[in-house]
Amino acid sequence: MELKCSWSKSETVALAISGGVDSMVLYHLLKTSYSETFRRLILLHVNHGQRAASMKEAAYIEVMAQRDNVHCETIKLDLPHEDFSQARAREERYRFFDEMMVRHGAAVLLTAHHLDDQYESVLHQVLTGRYLPGKMGIPAVRTAEGYRIARPLIKVTRNEIEDYAGAEGVTYFEDETNNETAYTRNYIRHNLVPHIKTSSHLQQSQLLNLADDLSEVDDMLREDALRFLKDAPSVLSRAVINKKRRISRIYILNHWLSSAGLYPRRKYIEEMLDIADSDVAQAEFPIGDSLLVISYDEIYLEQRGKKIIKRLEIPRNGVYDFNGYKITVEMDEDDLPLTARTRQDGDRIKLLGVGHKKISRLFIDHKVSKSDRESMPVITDRHHQIIAVGTIYNIMETQRKHSRLLIEKGVKQ
Numbered sequence: 001m002e003l004k005c006s007w008s009k010s011e012t013v014a015l016a017i018s019g020g021v022d023s024m025v026l027y028h029l030l031k032t033s034y035s036e037t038f039r040r041l042i043l044l045h046v047n048h049g050q051r052a053a054s055m056k057e058a059a060y061i062e063v064m065a066q067r068d069n070v071h072c073e074t075i076k077l078d079l080p081h082e083d084f085s086q087a088r089a090r091e092e093r094y095r096f097f098d099e100m101m102v103r104h105g106a107a108v109l110l111t112a113h114h115l116d117d118q119y120e121s122v123l124h125q126v127l128t129g130r131y132l133p134g135k136m137g138i139p140a141v142r143t144a145e146g147y148r149i150a151r152p153l154i155k156v157t158r159n160e161i162e163d164y165a166g167a168e169g170v171t172y173f174e175d176e177t178n179n180e181t182a183y184t185r186n187y188i189r190h191n192l193v194p195h196i197k198t199s200s201h202l203q204q205s206q207l208l209n210l211a212d213d214l215s216e217v218d219d220m221l222r223e224d225a226l227r228f229l230k231d232a233p234s235v236l237s238r239a240v241i242n243k244k245r246r247i248s249r250i251y252i253l254n255h256w257l258s259s260a261g262l263y264p265r266r267k268y269i270e271e272m273l274d275i276a277d278s279d280v281a282q283a284e285f286p287i288g289d290s291l292l293v294i295s296y297d298e299i300y301l302e303q304r305g306k307k308i309i310k311r312l313e314i315p316r317n318g319v320y321d322f323n324g325y326k327i328t329v330e331m332d333e334d335d336l337p338l339t340a341r342t343r344q345d346g347d348r349i350k351l352l353g354v355g356h357k358k359i360s361r362l363f364i365d366h367k368v369s370k371s372d373r374e375s376m377p378v379i380t381d382r383h384h385q386i387i388a389v390g391t392i393y394n395i396m397e398t399q400r401k402h403s404r405l406l407i408e409k410g411v412k413q
Contacts, residue, residue: 001164003029003152005037006141010106012040012088014100019045019057022112024172025161026153026242030110031068043262044109047095049079050177057173073100086183094144101147113151116158116193122207123188129266132247135218136211184294225251232259236299242277249273254280260301262287282370295369308375315340323375325390328406338387338405340377347378349386349393359389366392377407 001087003026008012015030030041047058058074065072075096079088097109108370121138125131141150153161165172181187196202228244229252236256241249253269264287275283276294285292289299311324315337320327322340327339347359363373368390376390388394388405396405 001025001033001160003034004140004150005034006148006150007108008036009037010039011040012042012105013108013110014042014044014104014106015110016097016112017045017061018112018175019061019173020112020175021165021170021172022114022153022158022161024170025165025168026110026112026166028164028170029032031070038387041070042104042106042317043070044097044098044101045074046071047074047076049076049091049271051175053086053173053176060171060173064385071104073104101144107147109144109147109149109295111151112150112153114156114158114161116189118154119204119207120185120188120193122211123192124185126210127188128184131214133221133251133266135215144377145269166167169407198269211350221248221251224248225255228252229256229259234300235309238276238294238297238299241299245272257292257301260290262290262301281367284370291371291373293369295371296367298369308342310342312340312377314340320368322377324409325377326406326408326410327377327379328404328408330404335381337382339380339384341380342374343376347386349389351393352395359377359386363391368392379405 013030015023016028017027027043030038034413043061045058045061047054058076062072062074063160077089077092079092100106101109104227118137122136124138124338130400138151138154140154141148142147163391164170178186179190181190193204196204228241228248236252241252244252250266250269250273253273254266257264266288272285272292272294275285276299280294281296283294285294286304289304291304293300293302312320312322314320314327314329317329317331317336320329320340323342327340331338343359348356349359349362350356359378362368368376372390377388378386378390379388381387387396388407391407394405
């Protein structure tokens with residue numbers, strides 16, 4: 001059996017060994033035909049603690065490693081059965097792998113994924129809607145944090161692996177949970193794949209062609225998104241992004257959010273885009289500690305639960321910060337003090353040639369976002385009369401040129 005080697009003779013490699021036929025066959029190959037392809041081999045075994053037989057399997061692997069003079073690291077995960085999930089187990093598994101790779105200076109982590117896993121992975125991504133954005137299937141090699149992850153059996157079928165195990169007398173353990181269909185991948189393996197294999201009209205190999213084709217599409221869409229976001233805008237134009245094809249919009253928003261360390265699922269991104277392409281004027285979508293805000297023609301991010309300054313006294317001339325606004329005051333001493341505050345119910349201003357208008361109406365006319373309405377400074381004079389509202393109204397621009405009240409948005413707090 002031929003392995004796809006992606007490591008050198010000078011490197012330490014670690015094998016994630018479960019005790020199943022795949023990883024035990026890979027271990028046998030590394031100890032025999034491929035023993036000269038690396039500097040040192042270590043074994044990493046994770047006991048998920050969900051089956052009675054798992055302790056016996058872990059013990060066998062430890063004894064086997066001692067017999068073969070191979071270093072072995074094991075861990076038993078403390079995951080309550082009722083809270084167990086494949087995603088949580090994978091997270092804990094790779095936390096252990098990361099630690100061990102650093103401890104032993106290993107350059108490559110080997111996993112025993114094979115060709116049938118590849119077929120199932122592509123089917124899983126297609127049928128659960130996870131095929132774009134992102135590459136499809138299982139890569140033969142990928143880069144992790146400080147090391148590489150390689151799948152040397154990725155071109156080998158499960159039948160070939162089982163035939164090798166029988167011919168070479170490789171001991172392995174069957175995980176009975178692999179026969180359960182509660183997990184989506186197991187359902188695909190037992191209920192869909194057998195019918196595809198036995199059909200004279202279907203070819204599993206076409207799944208790999210699909211993965212290759214969509215990988216090229218993924219590359220093109222990523223390049224398009226990067227061009228769209230080349231100036232790293234902090235605010236997206238709703239009108240401009242809506243001119244793009246829907247799949248391009250998904251990539252643009254996905255890349256824009258990921259650049260801010262946010263990774264929502266595609267379905268959530270589609271919900272955001274549906275609102276952005278609708279008649280809804282304003283909407284908010286929580287993502288971690290952030291909010292994606294859709295407001296009139298703007299799409300932007302802001303911190304959830306940010307502290308809002310409600311009131312700020314301005315006793316003298318100078319420069320003041322207020323909820324991300326820079327307020328510059330250069331006025332006659334007789335006109336001071338001023339007060340900067342957030343809006344209050346019933347606030348009205350006097351517009352020259354128009355009369356009085358509610359600030360709430362002014363916000364609507366100027367398409368001020370919901371969050372800005374709560375943080376925008378309303379400036380009152382010493383007689384408690386409103387003389388300015390953020391960047392949208394300022395009586396000082398039409399009166400008393402020798403005095404200046406300047407309000408600018410964009411000050412970091």
